Amino acid sequence: MIGHHLAELNVGRIVAPIDDPRVADFMANLDRINGLGKRMPGFVWMMEGSGAPGTGNTENAIGGDPLFVPNLSVWETAEALETFVWGTIHKQFYDRRAEWFEVLGAMHFVMWWVPEGHEPTLDEALDRLEHLKKHGDSDHAFGWAHLKEARLWQRNTCAPVAAE
Structure with a gap:
């Protein structure tokens, strides 16, 4: 657009919790994977935590629950985001997500278009997610299927139970 x-x-x-051995491998690789994302062609912006090594966005708790970890970023195109998610080492960690993350019973991923230069807030993003949950895909809030140019998600998407 x-x-x-x-x-x-x-x-x-x-x-x-982030200091538990069960999530140690995930936590140990946050800086590496986030750093890779920031160097990708088409990367624009990412919500950051304190900047303390190995913490990523874990300080941005949702609803006061420190186990909820949001990832909020902006990309030039859907293709750029897809390339990062499924065309880099990030995919190896994506494929291991069941080791570190609970299966959520509700939709937990949303995308939307923002004017160039806009850095969305977590509250804005959560509002978009709620809109998607209530109304389904629209130009206001959508998932991968809404983007005609997106292709890689089709063979890499979550199982339906994880994104209902």
């Missing part, structure tokens, strides 16, 4: 970038929010709930 001309003059716009693609924002995405992905919310996960880790299976244990």
Whole structure:
């Protein structure tokens, strides 16, 4: 979309506190994977935590629950986001998500177009997620299926139970 970038929010709930051995491999690789994302062609912006090594966005708790970990970023295009998610080492960690994250009974991923230069807030992103849950895909809030140009998600998407 001309003059716009693609924002995405992905919310996960880790299976244990960030200092627990069950999530140690995930936590140990956060900086590496986030750093890779920031160097990708088409990357625009990412919500950050305190910047303390190995913490990622874990300080941005949702609803006061420190186990909810939001990932909020902005990309030039859907293709750029897809390339990062499924065309880099990130995919290896994506494929292991069941080790570190609970299966959520509700939709936990949303995308929407933002004007170039806009950095969405977590509250804005959560509002978009709620809109998607209530109304389904629309130009206001959508999932991968709403983007005609997106292709990689079709063979890499979550099982239906994880995104209902």
